[in-house]
Amino acid sequence: MAKKTKKAKAKSKPAAKKPPRKAAKAAAKPAAKKASAKPVAKKANGNGAYPKPSSKPFGMDGKALQGVRILDFTHVQSGPTCTQLLAWFGADVIKVERPGVGDITRGQLVDVKGADSLYFTMLNHNKRSITIDSKHPQGKRVLDELIRKCDVLVENFAPGALDRMGLTWEHIHKLNPRMIVASVKGFGPGPYEDCKVYENVAQCTGGSASTTGFRDGPPLVTGAQIGDSGTGLHLALGIVTALYQRTRTGRGQKVLCAMQDGVLNLARVKLRDQQRLKHGPLTEYSQYGEGIPFGDATPRAGNDSGGGQPGRILKCKGAPEDPNAYIYFITQAPVWGEICDVIGEPTWKTDPEFATPKARLPKLNQIFARIEEWTMTKTKFEAMEILNKFDIPCGPILSMKELAEDQSLRKTGTVVEVDHPVRGKYLSVGNPIKLSDSISEVKRSPLLGEHTDEILSSVLGFKASEIAEIKNSGALSAPEKKEKAA
Numbered sequence: 001m002a003k004k005t006k007k008a009k010a011k012s013k014p015a016a017k018k019p020p021r022k023a024a025k026a027a028a029k030p031a032a033k034k035a036s037a038k039p040v041a042k043k044a045n046g047n048g049a050y051p052k053p054s055s056k057p058f059g060m061d062g063k064a065l066q067g068v069r070i071l072d073f074t075h076v077q078s079g080p081t082c083t084q085l086l087a088w089f090g091a092d093v094i095k096v097e098r099p100g101v102g103d104i105t106r107g108q109l110v111d112v113k114g115a116d117s118l119y120f121t122m123l124n125h126n127k128r129s130i131t132i133d134s135k136h137p138q139g140k141r142v143l144d145e146l147i148r149k150c151d152v153l154v155e156n157f158a159p160g161a162l163d164r165m166g167l168t169w170e171h172i173h174k175l176n177p178r179m180i181v182a183s184v185k186g187f188g189p190g191p192y193e194d195c196k197v198y199e200n201v202a203q204c205t206g207g208s209a210s211t212t213g214f215r216d217g218p219p220l221v222t223g224a225q226i227g228d229s230g231t232g233l234h235l236a237l238g239i240v241t242a243l244y245q246r247t248r249t250g251r252g253q254k255v256l257c258a259m260q261d262g263v264l265n266l267a268r269v270k271l272r273d274q275q276r277l278k279h280g281p282l283t284e285y286s287q288y289g290e291g292i293p294f295g296d297a298t299p300r301a302g303n304d305s306g307g308g309q310p311g312r313i314l315k316c317k318g319a320p321e322d323p324n325a326y327i328y329f330i331t332q333a334p335v336w337g338e339i340c341d342v343i344g345e346p347t348w349k350t351d352p353e354f355a356t357p358k359a360r361l362p363k364l365n366q367i368f369a370r371i372e373e374w375t376m377t378k379t380k381f382e383a384m385e386i387l388n389k390f391d392i393p394c395g396p397i398l399s400m401k402e403l404a405e406d407q408s409l410r411k412t413g414t415v416v417e418v419d420h421p422v423r424g425k426y427l428s429v430g431n432p433i434k435l436s437d438s439i440s441e442v443k444r445s446p447l448l449g450e451h452t453d454e455i456l457s458s459v460l461g462f463k464a465s466e467i468a469e470i471k472n473s474g475a476l477s478a479p480e481k482k483e484k485a486a
């Protein structure tokens with residue numbers, strides 16, 4: 001008893017400084033809750049409650065976006081790139097296509113007659129397809145139901161097309177306040193916002209074309225689809241970020257990625273150079289060494305390295321007859337000594353004319369011509385092997401044929417062989433983003449409308465009679481069938 005009193009006394013000591021009432025109340029609350037609640041998840045990083053770490057092996061506890069349902073209104077390349085990534089991460093992607101036609105790319109660049117093109121199949125893996133005429137009253141009914149059941153609507157129609165279907169933000173948000181509406185457009189708000197845009201338009205208006213190519217040639221577009229696929233990637237990040245914010249706010253939001261913005265983001269180093277121009281010539285550009293004055297805009301730099309480490313594409317054994325017998329070679333400063341030894345110019349290590357990066361800048365043409373004399377004695381793979389031993393940064397110019405046959409890319413799933421019921425086997429690029437606990441399997445793209453019935457019944461819960469009614473209305477079929485049904 002005495003002990004008890006002592007303890008109580010000791011405890012009550014700090015209480016002499018009475019905590020404010022509010023704080024005391026707040027402190028009391030969780031204690032009361034704790035008594036009845038189930039084990040509560042611990043806070044991680046002070047940023048919310050998480051479940052206990054899974055005890056299942058990595059890769060065996062579902063997919064990252066499991067439970068997320070996407071209403072996919074995308075077509076051509078930019079939007080489909082985005083929704084394909086989300087599907088690889090486990091989202092249920094329901095692709096809405098126009099009856100009879102579908103995504104226009106199904107029939108573009110056709111290589112196997114009667115089969116969906118590679119253009120379509122390679123951008124629409126792991127999705128389900130439903131055909132709906134979005135302008136038909138019964139089609140609108142189905143779409144409204146889908147809006148209620150989905151988490152994200154993704155679209156890349158021409159500006160205003162979604163509104164013309166009646167799917168305004170207000171309409172969508174009223175049906176489902178949690179819905180995230182994600183769009184790709186050519187331009188953001190401004191003078192060009194109403195324009196339709198394709199890949200190369202974005203490359204040209206986003207600063208890529210004006211800075212690509214050789215100084216004495218015209219602007220060039222690149223083979224990498226930075227306008228379409230690049231913007232699709234940006235959009236995917238916007239969507240998962242909005243999904244994350246929704247876990248806190250409970251509401252959806254609009255996500256907009258303009259292709260011009262996406263390209264400019266990828267070309268940001270060229271805007272850096274634009275500003276550097278005010279302070280003098282860009283010394284790492286070949287034109288500096290050639291004594292050619294700079295103008296008032298970032299020039300095209302050929303194959304000069306984008307960073308502060310001068311680099312060039314150099315011929316290897318077999319060039320130029322073999323169009324890809326080339327290697328990219330970077331004269332990184334810390335390995336300058338090794339470069340000199342490899343190419344047989346050991347005196348350049350100490351010669352003040354060559355020994356420092358600054359001294360070398362005006363002589364890049366002479367230096368790379370000498371290095372090329374050496375690379376031309378080797379195949380690109382031999383050169384790569386020798387240079388890698390000395391940590392000299394370089395990379396062979398790999399053709400699409402070589403990439404398609406590369407066994408290491410097959411092993412990682414970056415290049416995959418997919419089987420398709422109409423076209424047979426084909427190669428595709430798998431998910432380039434590898435998550436250790438969400439393994440991507442590449443499943444073939446859907447046939448047009450392949451999952452229409454399945455989605456109407458299992459996602460929307462329509463009865464057989466309702467499905468028949470919608471079908472008979474012609475909202476899900478091509479015009480010829482509509483006439484028949486009428």
Ligand code: COA
Pocket residue numbers: 075076077078079096097098099132133134135156157158159160161162164165184185186195196197198199228
């Ligand atoms: N049911 C009924 N109508 C449908 C439909 C469906 N399921 N799906 C599409 N449509 C209609 C649209 O409502 C639109 O009709 P409207 O013009 O009467 O409103 C029509 O099809 C054409 O859509 P649109 O997006 O204008 O296609 P397009 O082939 O004329 O233009 C682009 C293609 C890519 C130029 C254009 O969509 C665009 O600029 N998109 C944004 C930027 C972009 O993503 N570009 C890159 C593409 S890789």
